[in-house]
Amino acid sequence: MNLTLSEQYDFVPRFFRLAIANIVSNLMIPLAGLISVAFLGHLKDIDALAGVSIANILFGLVYLILEFLRMGTTGLTAQAVGADDQEAVLLVGLRNALIGLVLGIAVLILQYPLREIGFSVLSGEVTIKAAGIEYYNARIWGSPAVLLNFVLIGWLLGREENSKVLVLSIIGNAANIILDYVFIIQWGWNSMGAGASQASSQYLMLLIGIILASQKIQWQEVRAVMPKIINLSALKNTLSLNRDIMIRTITEVSVFAFISNLGAMMGTVIFTQNSLLGQVAQLNVYLTNGLGFATETLSGNFKGSESKGKFLPLLRVSVASSLFIGISIATISVLFPQQVFGILTNHTEITGTIDAYIWCLCFLLVFNSIASMLEGYYLGLAEGKIVRNVSLIAATFGFVPSAIAAFYFHNNYILWLAIILFMFTKMVTMLVYLPKSLSFDADVDSRSLTAVEN
Structure with missing residues (x-):
């Protein structure tokens, strides 16, 4: 209908x-x-x-x-x-x-x-x-x-x-x-x-x-x-979903721990600049995650009620809202870098050159805003395997090659490229899975509820 x-x-x-x-x-x-x-x-x-x-x-x-x-x-x-x-x-x-x-x-x-x-x-x-x-x-x-x-x-x-x-x-x-x-x-x-x-x-x-x-x-x-x-079968399904989400989290924690450690090896100024830029990115994460959790709830609800016609409208609303937040934070950071980062520190050796990396931050915020909504959407569908595979693919093919180059050349721009490519690959891979998830039928709908039924 x-x-x-x-x-x-x-x-x-x-x-x-x-x-x-x-x-x-x-x-x-x-x-x-x-x-x-x-x-x-x-x-x-x-x-x-x-x-x-x-x-x-x-x-x-x-x-x-x-x-x-x-x-x-x-x-x-x-x-x-x-x-x-x-x-x-x-x-x-x-x-x-x-x-x-x-x-x-x-x-x-x-x-x-x-x-x-x-x-x-x-x-x-x-x-x-x-x-x-x-x-x-x-x-x-x-x-x-x-x-x-x-x-x-x-x-x-x-x-x-x-x-x-x-x-x-x-x-x-x-x-x-x-x-x-x-x-x-x-x-x-x-x-x-x-x-x-x-x-x-x-x-x-x-x-x-x-x-x-x-x-x-x-x-x-x-x-x-x-x-x-x-119920052993139902518990196995529940544990399987939780395992996939945990693997996703451990993968992403490992990526960002490596980023932090590699930044520390490049000197105090670069490490501090990356940390301050990371604080802005973290603010974006707290805000967009709220939208992602809302997307998760509603996509799960629509799946349970077999209202698949609302999936695409939900994604439009959630991605547009998240992009608005990400682009707003990026715009403020680009237009007023000294004021934004001056709130966090008064050391001019840090704030004086930090704007060289702000465009890197902007790309990260945009890609993260889209990826967070898509991840919330898949979690609502209880598609733990997709969320797990996306993080592993993004880490292996998006992050690792550039991270190795950043380590070899001791270059912070390449390190930022590694972060951006990780999030970009995550976003693109989720988009690849999207058409299939938007067209599943009622039989597929019922699979994830086996985790809670006899």
């Missing part, structure tokens, strides 16, 4: 409601770390601040890799909602919560080797390392709550319960501020207090989240699906 133009685009208000909720929620993530840094930064002893900064790198890496729990939950939940299958909706949440709980316990069991490996790589002075370990030892106990919150937020986003996601983000950060003040300022726990604050606020967030999520669920429904949670 052909849809009218108004029917094709009737999702637009839903898209922007989801996008706003996701963007605000995303911005809460760096805010949580900044809160602890702000409190510690006003203490006389600077070692606590430095130690927490080092430990935060380790936690950021671990949780980034495990964020597949959120990505893998949203798309399947949205598909089940679109198919009006309440049992499947519950099973997606419960199965991924089980996986998250097992992984959270595994992190606790492996906390000592993780700590030793992490702090041996992220070296620092003895007093700084000691402060970082105190923070790590306290915060690590919040890992099960963090991973369950990934699942919970992904599940709520798949159900388009945006207001609840915002409430959780606000509660988590408000609790973190209050507990930071009590533990660090009042009780003098310093870095240990910062870690305890983050762990405690995550458990509070989880408790409130469970209460909010259960408001529309009957206990009888949960009890009815409990025997179906441990």
Whole structure:
């Protein structure tokens, strides 16, 4: 059945409601770390601040890799909602919560080797390392709550319960501020207090989240699906999707870690310039990821309801919105480079020549804006293999050759070319897969829901 133009685009208000909720929620993530840094930064002893900064790198890496729990939950939940299958909706949440709980316990069991490996790589002075370990030892106990919150937020986003996601983000950060003040300022726990604050606020967030999520669920429904949670075939499909997303994340983390290390080898000025340009790119990522998460929810919903006629309109709206953000940030950076980067540093040896690389940043922002939307689209369809293969292809053929040349010639322009080619290859490869995904039939539609059915 052909849809009218108004029917094709009737999702637009839903898209922007989801996008706003996701963007605000995303911005809460760096805010949580900044809160602890702000409190510690006003203490006389600077070692606590430095130690927490080092430990935060380790936690950021671990949780980034495990964020597949959120990505893998949203798309399947949205598909089940679109198919009006309440049992499947519950099973997606419960199965991924089980996986998250097992992984959270595994992190606790492996906390000592993780700590030793992490702090041996992220070296620092003895007093700084000691402060970082105190923070790590306290915060690590919040890992099960963090991973369950990934699942919970992904599940709520798949159900388009945006207001609840915002409430959780606000509660988590408000609790973190209050507990930071009590533990660090009042009780003098310093870095240990910062870690305890983050762990405690995550458990509070989880408790409130469970209460909010259960408001529309009957206990009888949960009890009815409990025997179906441990279904080996369904668990295998769920784990397969999560595995593919994790491989994608590890690939991209490795690429950007190599970029950072290679930039550091080129000297302090170049490394700092790349870091400042990276901060602008990171702002674009936080904003466009919010749009990507909205795309993920709606593409999954449309797949579940077999509304494939809305896929192309969704991509038009999401890509146009993302490009608007990316081009706006790029334009401001091109027109006002000294003002933009002057906010981040007052060292003229850094800002004086940074505009030589701004055009590189512009290409990166444009390609990333498109790639992020396409990735959200495929995640909504639960096409983990596509997302995985695209990242591996982009790293192998887009990034590695230029990265080797950048290392050999010790040239930052070639390094930026490697970054741009990685994102360009990722974008183009996703576009190659697009025609097939836009034309699948109802039989293909039903495949991904085998991850949540008997």
